Amino acid sequence: MTAVFLGIPTAPRGVGHLRGDQSFPDAAREALRDGQLRANLGHATSTIRGKRAAVAAELPDWAELRAAAKAIKTATMARLDEHLLVLERQVTARGGTVHWARDANEANAIVTRLVQATGADEVVKVKSMATQEIGLNEALEAAGIAAHETDLAELIVQLGEDKPSHILVPAIHKNRAEIREIFLRTMPGVDPTLTDEPRRLAMAARAHLRERFLRARVAISGANFAVAETGTLAVVESEGNGRMCLTLPQTLITVMGIEKVVPTWRDLEVFLQLLPRSSTGERMNPYTSMWAGVIPGDGPQEFHLVLLDNGRTATLADEIGREALHCIRCSACLNVCPVYERTGGHAYGSVYPGPIGAVLSPQLTGVEDNASLPYASSLCGACYDVCPVAIDIPSILVHLRAEHVEAQQHTTPEAVAFRALSKAMSSPRLWHLAQKAAGLGRFLSRGKATLPAALPPPASKWTRTRDLPTPPAKTFTSQWAEEHRS
């Protein structure tokens, strides 16, 4: 069953950051020409891969935790409406206010209205994928409200007027020298002797944001988890910028995808072990904040929770694809992906890059709006192996490819080719003839192991990104017949 058939709307066009301006192959071609980008990504992803593998191997029950995580997520999705209602009741009972948003536009409008009601013209923000997804900063800016990103990587992206390229480390495509240059250019009053030593750069960010934290009246966050039975929200972070935002301002607005709910407090004992080891490769991230509603005398005295759909219910309608909603945004699949490591995150066009993005973005937007993403993979399966909640990303990719092919209005050359191949393969006589014809391809190869990439169209669409082996001088069957003639 698909969302289109059931009439469930996907994430609307014209708002947010789920769609790129270019198809993945076109954007990737540009990215691949950027040697600096490839060097930065190669260095960063190989560092984190080693750390993740070491700390995951340290837990003797990693496989059992992973299986439990998958089971919890599957069970949660199967009764998602009930869990959200329990969460709403608990948050409300503890002094919070729950808002529901059908899509990005509605969520942006709700948050803008809530900020305006406080009279503030600026907000501090904790790094949040959901607010990136809906383009909240742009919406606030349009309403005259300045949104200050406080996560170091988000700050680098914001100051550099750049786009995030990784779920966990949005500035992964920048190296220390490039970051230093951005800080020197954009931070008012920055020490001109700033070096590119990471510690010095982190201190510059601390100085830049300190006063903003202390004066902020409104903060906006996402949520890693929301426990239905207790109404507890959880934000996992490293720097303390999250704690600043969640603790100091008078008003806190949390925007959360509806799939982030978990039924019970106990479920956190699974996810809080899997997430830090999978994302930063640490046994535990430096800070995790948890709160339920409003706590008198401690932290924000006004709390709003915005529950966001924006294509999630459409994703839920797909019995195979819904597994993408299990994602806890650790980014382990990005770090192991041979495609991501070479192209970087921008090529995916969505705030959700890498393998998980290739299955999530097309479902949130409808596959026709991100049609090239399900093909942005070699199906090697490394993403599935490292996924802490065991999302079978390769199978969803294949499923979405099939959905995309079926949705084609016009017959593609590829479809014609495969139809002809299917016909040939079902007739021994035709197959024999086809093999002989393929042997002619040897003339094109001029003795090389692969055919030239510059075949004429439409064949070039295939050979441009794939090596087509030169057909052998003899097929297996003809060689077999020769050797066994006697």
Place this chain on the structure above:
Amino acid sequence: MSARDEVLARIRTALGDELPVLAPVVRDYRTADDLPPGDPALLDLLVDRLEDYKATVVRCGPDEVAASVAARVPPGDVVVAPGLPAAWRPDGATEDDGRPAVELASAAAAVTGVAVAVAETGTLFLDGSPVSGRRALSLLPDFLVCVVTADQVVGGVPAGLSRVNPVAPLTMISGPSATSDIELERVEGVHGPRTLVVVLVT
């Protein structure tokens, strides 16, 4: 239709009429500790993990806490959690009196207790109780001292989470503030306290 009703209706449409019978979640991972709280092996593990995160650990006896704290804190105002036992307070320390949170930023150091500590991950749980203090206290001063008693040290994350109140304002602290945002290399000390000292009372 309200947004709430519409989102709920979409979920029900997406799931279909026939709700699957759900198998219970199998929890065959380690749900309980092998060792009792405060076991010497757990204390050693906690110290190892904390030091790996560049926290400083000081072990001392029950009578030496105040002196151990005093020997470590930098000169200047030391603010302690309102429920911190008198025997843990260094001379001249002031109690967090509920002043506007931003005023805590100028203090030289803060001293708090904890609710529980998880050895395997090197994690301290602060729960907003009088001994842990409010969240801003363990956040704004640049130097944080947490006093942990041996009986508060458990093995794994499940044991830790089962000992705290889910609706309390909880902060899990694993080492000083850090970032991995520059080339995915860990650097200690960003917005939270740049120095974390753990006094382990044995």
